Amino acid sequence: MSRAFSAAALAQLYSPDADDPLLLLLTITAPNDVPGADVLRFANGYTTRLTGLETDASITAYGVVSRGNDFIFLPMEVTFPQADDAAPRARITLHDITREAMPLVRAVTSAPSVLLELVLASAPDTVEMSVSGLSLSVISYSRDTISADLVADNLALEPFPSHTFVPANFPGLF
């Protein structure tokens, strides 16, 4: 499946001296059953100081402001879903040194939903690529990192019709 990148993004991807990085924006939406459920927004790079989030006692916050939302800089590694017929599956590792995401991970009882977006640092309001409909599963964490699978339900792989006339489901027929 092709992606419709802008000319500026393609130029950055192919340039040997790329001065306008593509940044990954990660939006994690907590399930409704988590008390104080909120949306966590992270970026794998930074363009500015997020001074609105800083206090004297807090860490210094860097990140990206995209469409009015603050995405906090958090180093991460993402393996993107393959463009094939299998159910999309990616892997993400957050280097959560400052424990922004850890409370959510400990509180969830069902899978948080995830949105991945790529933007150019010079135009953070313009989304170059978006992968939605993902959810976090197989979450593991250590002192410094959180790793999880990013999975999407592939309805094409679900059985249809949902019920088959077999003895297990309809014993009266047999």
Next chain:
Amino acid sequence: MPTSINWPPGLPQLATVRGYSGSGGVNVARTPMDAGPAKLRTLGNRPDVLSIGFQMTTAQVATFETFVKTTLAGVRRFNFTHPRTGVSREVRVVPSRDGEYYKEEYIGPGLWQISLQIEVLP
């Protein structure tokens, strides 16, 4: 929000020439190729690291120690006048790998040389 923590007024405001050095640059990813020039990708601004030193009295060293250990808790940023530009910037103390924040050397009775590394936040 800019920090309200300032370099203590009771400490020397100017670093000594002895031991001063600075560095600057840009955070980039440099990927060598099998042949030809390496590829470069900008990642963002990089903190400039300065090595600075101060001559302090014994009482000033105690003030400095309290500032680093209690006021900053080792992690907070504070306002500091850049030795070269003379402009106030937000900086942090850079610890060594084992959490050493500064070195002190004996100069003479009641006088100490304190050296540390700071990073000027972009």
